[in-house]
Structure formats: C-alpha cells, structure tokens
Amino acid sequence: MNERKKTAWENLSKLIEECKKCPLGESRKQAVIGYGNTETDLMFVGEGPGAEEDERGLPFVGRAGQLLDKIFESVNIKREELYITNVVKCRPPNNRVPTIEEMTACDQYLMSQIALINPKIIVCLGSTPTKWLLKTTEGISKLRGKWFNWRGILVRPMFHPSYLLRNASNKVGSPKYYTWIDIQEIKQKWLELKGE
Ligand code: URA
Ligand code: URA
Numbered sequence: 001m002n003e004r005k006k007t008a009w010e011n012l013s014k015l016i017e018e019c020k021k022c023p024l025g026e027s028r029k030q031a032v033i034g035y036g037n038t039e040t041d042l043m044f045v046g047e048g049p050g051a052e053e054d055e056r057g058l059p060f061v062g063r064a065g066q067l068l069d070k071i072f073e074s075v076n077i078k079r080e081e082l083y084i085t086n087v088v089k090c091r092p093p094n095n096r097v098p099t100i101e102e103m104t105a106c107d108q109y110l111m112s113q114i115a116l117i118n119p120k121i122i123v124c125l126g127s128t129p130t131k132w133l134l135k136t137t138e139g140i141s142k143l144r145g146k147w148f149n150w151r152g153i154l155v156r157p158m159f160h161p162s163y164l165l166r167n168a169s170n171k172v173g174s175p176k177y178y179t180w181i182d183i184q185e186i187k188q189k190w191l192e193l194k195g196e
Contacts, residue, residue, distance in 0.1 A: 001039065
C-alpha cells in the first residue's frame with residue numbers, strides 16, 4: 001500500500017473511532033471500523049455491530065459471524081482475502097435496525113472505505129445494506145440472486161446470516177439453500193473478474 005493510502009486509512013480510522021455525529025457514538029463501547037484486506041476486490045457490508053462486535057471492535061465475530069465463516073468456508077474464501085464492514089460503525093442498542101439519521105451520519109465512512117478499496121464486487125448482507133446502497137424498498141427475497149450495478153461496481157444482495165440463524169432449514173428453496181447458491185455465484189464471478 002502506498003503512503004498516501006496508508007495515511008488515508010489511518011485518518012479515516014481515527015475519525016470513526018472518535019465519531020460523535022449520531023447518538024450511537026454515546027452508547028457504543030467501541031466503533032467497529034472493518035476487518036480484512038484493504039487491497040481486495042471483494043467487499044462485504046453488513047448492518048451494524050452487535051454486542052460481541054461492540055465488545056471486541058471487530059465485525060461479524062458473534063454467532064452470525066460464525067455462520068458467515070461457514071458460508072465462506074463452503075467456497076474456500078478466507079476473511080483475509082476480503083474486507084468486511086457495516087453500514088453503521090457503532091452498535092445500535094438492542095441490535096435494532098439503524099435509523100436513517102444514523103445511516104446518513106455514518107455514510108461518509110462507508111463511502112470512503114468503498115472509494116479507498118475500489119472493489120469490483122460488493123456483497124450486501126441482508127436488507128439494511130441492500131436498501132441503503134441501492135436506494136430501493138424492494139425486499140431481500142426479490143433482490144437476492146441478482147447482480148446490480150452501483151456506480152460501476154457489481155452489487156450482490158444476500159440474506160443476512162442472523163436471518164439464517166432464525167431460519168435454519170436448508171431444504172430446497174429455503175433462505176439457507178439460496179445463500180449457499182449465492183456464495184458460489186459470488187466466488188465464480190470474483191474468479192472471473194480476477195481472470196482466473
Ligand atoms: N451483524 C451485522 O450486521 N454486522 C456485524 O458486524 C455483526 C452482526
Ligand atoms: N430481513 C433482513 O434484514 N435480512 C434478511 O436477510 C432477511 C430479512
């Protein structure tokens with residue numbers, strides 16, 4: 001990574017860690033900036049940190065994160081090969097969905113992360129990041145399974161792993177069944193774009 005980029009990441013991290021632009025900045029234990037490879041082509045965006053993430057300062061390290069790791073393992077993707085973050089960087093109390101005001105306040109951080117990484121693919125985990133990025137009100141069931149073009153970047157919505165924890169069936173046609181198809185298609189597209 002060149003010096004300019006390194007400095008940009010350091011400045012961004014500092015801004016996020018000290019941010020008080022919305023009320024979540026008062027209730028958080030710590031901000032969760034993101035994790036992974038900032039030189040990647042593949043980015044995952046979740047909703048917001050939960051209790052475990054707030055405690056540890058890392059994204060997707062609780063139960064949903066463990067399921068996400070299984071989804072990655074099924075296609076032999078390692079967390080270190082991609083970058084994971086959330087729409088909001090601070091935990092919403094009781095894991096409620098972040099408000100429009102909170103997402104608006106945090107948007108500049110997500111936009112900076114996307115600009116610095118400049119990924120070829122963004123995977124949106126669940127309806128919150130999908131609606132936020134694509135500015136749609138369509139439900140996740142209708143949006144998953146498709147590729148969207150967002151400012152020249154391919155966007156692929158998937159079910160949120162927390163939703164899969166609540167809907168554990170993996171019968172044909174279940175959310176889990178579709179998720180295991182989605183991740184295969186994402187891996188395939190990623191390899192294609194890398195020229196492999
Ligand atoms: N759920 C999310 O959306 N993000 C996390 O980081 C953890 C759980
Ligand atoms: N609602 C969500 O927010 N995400 C899902 O994946 C499914 C329903």
